[in-house]
Amino acid sequence: MQKALQMQPELTMSMPWIPVLNRDNRQDSCRIPAKTGIPVPTMTNRVSATLDEAEDEISRIVLELGRQQTKSGLAGFIASEIRRYTPRDLMEIAAALRREIQSLPAHYQEGYGASVHEQIFGTHHRILLMERNGALEELPGEIPDPDLFQxxxxMVQQACLLPHHTDDAHMTPMGRLLYYLLSCFLIFVLEEPAHPIGTPFPGGFRVQLRGGVVCCPVKEKEGDVPYALCRFCPSKQA
Known part of the structure; x- marks a missing residue:
């Protein structure tokens, strides 16, 4: 059945769901992405996935992510994956981030909170809006620096599966994955910095736009933060 669907992609559009057997030999729903034909197990809430579920999902997603060569293909794949995060997932992530921000010094909360909201939820909305308008399919060119992209x-697979010592939604494996998918879109599709202009950092520094160049005050500090986005980000050291 799967082989037949792979050979006839038009069928995957009219038959997006088929029953499959899970590890307990019970039927589960499984989505077949139109472009890949790879079965995708459904989860009600992604951020609450078990470790086994998350490992399987992240391995599948990273494998398919690395197969992309064009910006339009990468953007379309990212859009298809972030759409699978439910409204409840997003609400739980927002609540967890709000709690984290409230633990920061008072003078830092407002600016950092606005930047995080734009980086996560602004980018999420931006991708889905571009998809709805057909803009993702029209993105020209190939992914910049293929070696860096690989x-x-x-790095994404390693970072998402690190042991986590909190149940906060944004720090679960699937919560981290959303963060990296959104960052991937910004960096490798739009070639924009991972952090929005104006993002504050300790010491009173901010991401700034200078003469058309985005400058980050911590660009050269990537070695101090494991799995940071700095080495992939197109911004320049301030």
Whole structure:
């Protein structure tokens, strides 16, 4: 059945759901992405996935992510994956981020909170709006720096599956994955910095736009933060 669907992509559009057997030999729903024909197990809430579920999902997603060569293909794949995060997922992530921000010094909360909201939820909305308008399919060109992109994909899998010591939604494996998918879109599709202009950092520094160049005050500090986006980000050291 799967082989037949792979050979006839038009069928995957009219038959998006088929029953499959899970590990307990019970039927589950499984989505077949139109472009890949790879079965995708459904989860009600992604951020609450078990570790086994998350490992399987992240491995599948990173593998398919690394196969992309064009900006339009990468953007379309990212859009298809972030759409699978439910409204409840997003609400739980927002609540967890709000709690984290409230633990920061008072003078830092407002600016950092606005930047995080734009980086996560602004980018999420931006991708889905571009998809709805057909703009993703029209993105020209190939993914910049293929070697760096492959390094990014390997890093994502490692970072998402790190042991986590909190149940906060944004720090679960699937919560981290959303963060990296959104960052991937910004960096490798739009070639924009991972952090919005104006993002504050300790010491009173901010991401700034200078003469058309985005400058980041911590660009050269990437070695101090494991799995940071700095080495992939197109911004320049301030």
């Amino acid at each position: 390094t990014f994909c390997r």
